[in-house]
Amino acid sequence: MEGVIDALTRDLLTREAGFDWTVTEFVRVIDARLPPRVFYKHCPELLQSLKQSPVATPSGVPVHLQLLGSDPLTLAANARQARELGALSIDMNFGCPAKLVNRHDGGAALLRDPERVFDAVRAVADALDGDIPVTAKIRLGFSNRLQAVACAQAAQAGGASQLVVHGRTRDEGYRPPAHWEWIGRIRQHIKIPVVANGDIWTLEDYWKARTLSGCDDVMLGRAALADPWLAPRIRHWQATGQRLPETTWRMRAETLCTYADLQCQKLPEKVVTSLVKQWLAQMRKGNAEANAHFQHLKRITRLDDLLQALASSGVSERKPHKALVQTPDITTHV
Numbered sequence: 587m588e589g590v591i592d593a594l595t596r597d598l599l600t601r602e603a604g605f606d607w608t609v610t611e612f613v614r615v616i617d618a619r620l621p622p623r624v625f626y627k628h629c630p631e632l633l634q635s636l637k638q639s640p641v642a643t644p645s646g647v648p649v650h651l652q653l654l655g656s657d658p659l660t661l662a663a664n665a666r667q668a669r670e671l672g673a674l675s676i677d678m679n680f681g682c683p684a685k686l687v688n689r690h691d692g693g694a695a696l697l698r699d700p701e702r703v704f705d706a707v708r709a710v711a712d713a714l715d716g717d718i719p720v721t722a723k724i725r726l727g728f729s730n731r732l733q734a735v736a737c738a739q740a741a742q743a744g745g746a747s748q749l750v751v752h753g754r755t756r757d758e759g760y761r762p763p764a765h766w767e768w769i770g771r772i773r774q775h776i777k778i779p780v781v782a783n784g785d786i787w788t789l790e791d792y793w794k795a796r797t798l799s800g801c802d803d804v805m806l807g808r809a810a811l812a813d814p815w816l817a818p819r820i821r822h823w824q825a826t827g828q829r830l831p832e833t834t835w836r837m838r839a840e841t842l843c844t845y846a847d848l849q850c851q852k853l854p855e856k857v858v859t860s861l862v863k864q865w866l867a868q869m870r871k872g873n874a875e876a877n878a879h880f881q882h883l884k885r886i887t888r889l890d891d892l893l894q895a896l897a898s899s900g901v902s903e904r905k906p907h908k909a910l911v912q913t914p915d916i917t918t919h920v
């Protein structure tokens with residue numbers, strides 16, 4: 587998720603078994619073949635492929651690379667570039683609702699014309715020549731759902747081997763509800779696996795989304811941050827039929843402290859302070875205790891104070907955070 591889930595967050599979220607795979611923030615493709623450093627910035631896990639290791643989080647969960655663009659030739663050139671850098675697969679973003687992105691003909695803008703979805707996916711599939719898969723992520727449409735099935739069929743006909751469907755139109759933004767039954771309608775018209783996405787916040791939502799969409803798999807977005815134990819809870823229920831206990835504030839606070847330690851290795855304290863508060867703001871959703879802590883913690887401006895406050899609110903024992911360590915520029919590795 588752009589601006590929210592980077593490689594360190596992926597690392598943290600996949601330490602407990604739960605996620606089958608993850609996807610990078612989108613790499614914005616406009617009119618040029620991007621240099622390797624752009625791909626390494628979005629997907630530092632690609633550097634592992636230089637050592638013949640899989641492109642995965644440290645716990646071994648695969649990381650797929652996402653492209654966002656509209657020009658088929660440029661998308662193809664960047665898909666080739668990503669493959670050369672070791673990408674496992676290319677996911678194509680046809681879901682981004684941001685005005686700026688849509689005005690520049692990217693993300694959900696292409697859903698207004700299924701042929702453009704087809705052209706983009708086909709160009710990437712041709713460029714990859716079957717070496718690695720291409721997948722796609724769509725919404726139900728731009729302003730309405732009239733082209734929902736046609737867009738899904740276009741992605742399939744272009745060569746996508748899997749489709750994630752966020753059950754809202756672009757104009758619906760992130761407003762509830764997500765229309766899981768519409769994802770089911772799409773699923774009945776295509777053969778490739780469909781993954782249901784949108785508004786899955788709890789184990790109950792997971793059941794409902796699966797039932798209404800008929801999909802075997804779901805994708806978690808904001809809830810991965812709101813409740814970092816949702817994916818493990820789903821996995822545990824799948825394996826045992828049992829429910830894990832609710833995520834406590836202490837678990838959330840420990841996650842935030844570990845996150846701060848990780849980010850401090852590459853970012854200045856001020857930025858880390860904002861990132862910790864950004865994640866805490868996501869945790870408020872549907873959780874009164876996290877919301878109460880947010881109201882108190884949001885005013886704190888120094889990282890040490892924030893971490894101390896988190897510690898005294900829930901974390902058992904806390905060492906002072908590590909000072910910023912300058913890591914070599916990623917471009918020096920390539």
Ligand SMILES: Cc1cc2nc3c(=O)[nH]c(=O)nc-3n(C[C@H](O)[C@H](O)[C@H](O)COP(=O)(O)O)c2cc1C
Nearest residue numbers: 587588611612723752783784785786806807808809
């Ligand atoms: C801040 C933010 C950034 C996002 N960035 C991306 C992105 O880079 N690529 C993508 O495919 N979806 C992105 N999404 C969409 C989510 O992946 C997901 O489809 C959407 O939030 C609906 O699922 P949810 O209700 O589980 O969050 C983003 C969503 C948010 C809120």
